[in-house]
Amino acid sequence: MRALNKKMLRDLWRMWGQVLAIMLVIVVGVTAFVMALGTVDSLDITRKAYYQRYRFADIFLAVRRAPETLVPRIAAIPGVQQVATGIAHNVVLDIDGIDEPINGLLVSSPEFGVASLNNLHIRRGRMIRPKATDEVVITEPFAQANQLAPGSSFYATLKGQRRKLYVVGVALSPEYIFFGVPGTLAPDDRRFGVLWMDREALSHAFDLDGAFNNLALTLQPGASESAVLKQLDRLLLDYGGVGAYGRSDHVSHATLSGEIDQLRSSIHIVAPIFLGVIAFLLNMLMLRYVETERKHIGVFKAFGYSNIQVAWHYGKFVLVIVAAGVVTGIVAGAWLGRSVTEIYAEHYHFPFLEYTLSPLVFAEAVIAYGVAGLLGAISSVYSAAKLQPAVAMRPAAPPVYQHTRIERLGFWFALDQSTRMMLRHIIRWPVRSTMTLFGIAAAIATFIAPFGISGSVEQMINTHFFQAERQDLTVSFAQERPRSSIVDLIAYPGVMQAEGFRAVLAKVRFGVKERRITILGQRPGNTLTRPLDNTGQPLTLPDRGVAMSKTMAEWLGVRLGDYVTLEFLQGRRLIRTVPVTAITASYVGLTFFTLYMDLDNLNSLMTEGDVITGVHLKTDPTQKLQIYKELKETPSITGVISHGASLSTMRRLLGETLKMTVINGIFAAAIIFGVIYNNARISFVERYNEFAAMLMVGFGNSEIYYIVLGELTILTLAAMPLGCIGGYIFSWVLTEGTANEVFRIPLHLDIQAFGIAFLFALCSVVVSSIAILRQIAQIDIVEVLKINE
């Protein structure tokens, strides 16, 4: 091996602590990168394969009732490949040992033996026997959450008839990977499940013989989705079609896509942080290394090593660190990727997993970290190459200190010599001081950012459950009922307050923009549920026009007072033009796509009489069981949402977010500490001789400690405002970057987060400076003086 390479390896070994620390950051970064990208790619591919093998449909449509004879006409629509009709109905389930009513979606099972759509993958048990009237197959997450298995049974009320149903199989379906009760914030496997039943049995139960209320179809390759949607809507208008929609509006698909996209975008947010940290740490390491190598560089050049050879020598040093980190990271990432993907596949209940890891991912890691390494090392390697041999041979000239502008200020004369040294040193190395300042600021920002996410979720929960929706239960009916039915519910024992509402599917149009939304009609005086205005205060609904979320208004380009077109997708499918008379708060995805209206106004626009589709209830907690029992036995009720249960689901979600905050916090804390300690260390080593001289003339360790600590404190204080601004921006990027249409929460960053970051940064300063204190005690004055001779 060449002598220079031996030197490099021995130098790496000598500095093993720092080298290893940086290498570990690279390993962690690359591992996470490879693992996450591998996972995301695999999930994407698995999902595609799942959809394909189980024939997930392209277009979906719910109707009130349409005859089977319509099928040939649907199939004849240009672009349609295959049509599958079915029956779907919401039911309330009564499961032994569970007090609350459970919501179920009863779906006709895909036809047996025929090439059907949205096929089932049976995990356990078997398919339903043809014509069996009491057999169901249930979704796996629901089965797991409620400990149901083939052989279990429960009750369901089908069209007023209480029936005992037996579970014969547990299955997965591409159509119901994620699915929750409409109107809830997050899917809840315990309180909502999909049940498949024999088609004939279902059609008898719901009076749908020779008819269907649910339609799915696939498109021919290259067919225009929007054209088919339009024709389909026209064809099924008279049968109560509520508007056909494609995969992008399919809840399960959209949620799953959202999650995968979220994962992918979080990689692209986290990766640059790692890269920045690596570049920064390498920069610190190399600046110091090259500085201590001055004389050697002079020797190399004096003996005829060229600038390029010298640059290559130091470049190789960085390269070895980066390469070792990247290779280890790639191996670890590839190894861990499979297990992580398996965990995700399990979480999504994919029936199989197609794991893939593209070499492109490796290439990306190599290039990204190569560039980060280069950026980190370039300035010091360049200065090594450019160092004139004659200059390098001499000990570095004393840095040129000058009287600075701040010295002209009056207070300067009041400062002691130590403080002057501290201030001049910061000003003397503006680039390094600025770099450190930015480093600390970036670390503080990284520390603050995750608080933004948990803070936002917390804020969203508070707003939703304690300001906007304060009911205990929301009950929905199978179909519109007269408003007077509220009275029936109030009569139930334990019901303290009841407020009716009407939910209608519609399309809102403004100019060329159009979107499917839900219109919620309720009384302006409601106190249980009420929309909030932009300041978070309850909003009294205007008696005319609609109230629209800020996000929706911005998306449509609507201003207060503008007229929008509403196309009702239910009832008589009327088209109405109404003014936007209020703007509501958008605090969660769900609220973006809900338009509020005075119930009277809505009913008069729809001309179908004074009706409601559901009721919000405030109940006496001591009489919960009786209310549940009553609700389970009321035939007209097809859905019951317990808000306490939704809240605990959301709290669980928040808990997961908090876990992430803690992990991120540890990582950010390591960065803050690393940056501050590194800076303290370099500043100390650089001024070792200066400090030795101070000790010699009679200064004490504490005065030197004061200089080190003071300098760090000044830089940290200066970095704080920048770090806070950075943290806010970073939080915003995190919440916006990972947002999708289904899940989006506006940023809420508590002032506390800044305080915690500030305290932590100061603690890092103290701990770093204590580490330096030990080194101050070990300064060998005699040795320093000998060298200076």
Next chain:
Amino acid sequence: MTAYMIGAQAVDRSPLFAIRNLTKVYQNDAIAVHALRGVDLDLYEGEFVVLLGPSGSGKSTLLNILGGLDIPTGGQVLYRGVNLGDLDERKRTAYRRETIGYVFQFYNLIPSLTARENVALVTEIVSDPLSPEAALGMVGLADRMNHFPSQLSGGEQQRVAVARAIAKKPAILLCDEPTGALDSATGIVVLEAIQEASRKLNTTTVLITHNVAIADIADRNIFFANGNISEIRINTHRRSAQELSW
């Protein structure tokens, strides 16, 4: 053609270095430091020259310019007819690599490399070098080759530095106060090594010292003051290093 006395013999040949009106100014912010103020000097092949003079008189600056480490501000330094000031970076590196051997006051060994590896650092990049073993043998350190600098005494470290300088069989050996950090006995051993090597390899040697006692081992003593040559003395009775004492 210049007639000149080297030792007791009169020779008649062209100089290895022809230095004409050489100036060097260091510009440091607002202050200009004139390190050399129009030096004229010829150096001959195989000659042993000692430069003497107070600190800041320009000795080291001249040495650095001869060694291709520094560039003159004005005047000429012709090495075998080529002006060093005209060389670009690449050519100057090649000149240093193939022509110059350097010995520094503070040894400047690479602490992470053994004696042999320190020498190999140089032999690896030049054509036709001595082997590191041979070079170390020449300075009497054949048995210490695998020691790291920290395991060697100051004198031994400096002899490794001499071995490193001569291993490439340089045409010119430049020594900047090679004994400055050593006691007299150790210093004499190092001077012996330099003298021996330059004799065996017929190297032109330029040595800077503050120690007038060392001047006796040279063919010529050149005295510097104030950025210029104040006096040149020809040494008619060259002494070997062993005969010195201080």
